[in-house]
Amino acid sequence: MESSKLNETLIEIKKGNDLERERLIRHYKPYIINVVGHICKRYVTWSSDETSIGLIAFNRAIDTFEYDKGRIFLNYAYLLVQRDLIDYFRKQKRHLYTISNDDHSEHDQAEMKASLESYQQSINTSALVEEILELDEKLSKFNISFEELESHSPKHRKTRIKVMEIASEFIKHHDLVDRLVEKNVFPVASFTKRTRHRPKSIERHRKYLITIIMIQLHPEWRQLSTFVQVGPGSVKI
Structure with missing residues (x-):
């Protein structure tokens, strides 16, 4: 249908x-x-x-x-x-x-x-299902669905590791995190001005990056921390 x-x-x-x-x-x-x-x-x-x-x-x-x-x-x-x-x-x-x-x-x-x-x-x-529902609710505010993440995740392990490093670096900027959560838009310009990351790279992996940031901001989602990984098949259901 x-x-x-x-x-x-x-x-x-x-x-x-x-x-x-x-x-x-x-x-x-x-x-x-x-x-x-x-x-x-x-x-x-x-x-x-x-x-x-x-x-x-x-x-x-x-x-x-x-x-x-x-x-x-x-x-x-x-x-x-x-x-x-x-x-x-x-x-x-x-x-x-x-x-x-x-x-x-x-x-x-x-x-x-x-x-x-x-x-x-x-x-x-069981806990993973609950966490996925919570994450899916968060991602929907960015017009991202959990189901599409596999197609948007980086194909190479080195790139996935890099995106996770970018996510960890991003959450150190508390004002940018607040802007991300409140406006549901990734502040690409502000973030790249403070770092050496290129806007094109951020935008290419935006959906995956936002997902990693959301997971890092919610340490209580313990199952998802292993569900999204840097090994082969970085996001899987």
Whole structure:
């Protein structure tokens, strides 16, 4: 579905058009199943409990998505589905320890074990999902979406290291940081006048640079500090 058409549909749904909601869900039914299966790392059907959780999260994405903030709807929906499934696996883990193995068939035990393994794989990303949502909110003010960062990140390791050094140098200028945060515009002219960096270089890596600066300004985002790295594939989801 084209972005403009999708936005029009979301607006209609927010106005209370349930028919459009049903049509949208029917259209993205394969997407929802694929996302849930990818997160659970096993085959799921439309009647699976995990898929029901994914559907509820997808519905919430429809209700809460703000199309005018530069986000991509499907990526936003993915993050909500992932977060809800992580919560589900967490609850299943607690439930697993309250049930005796003798009370269940081997099939039930295998299902619970699979869910627990999925939980173990997913829990490490729980904090990361929250941090990505927070970062995405910050970046949207600069008309940057988290999903596009990989295509804008420097291809060479040496360049990525250089951009990170520039970001570290930038945050030492507190007045420029204030201007960046308040006006949501990178003060290229002011920064380059104080340093030996060329405006052309700054502008070439502007989106990646702003992202690194945002992460450095929020040390509480511990997962993102390793998520964005200088090695191969500097930004990955």
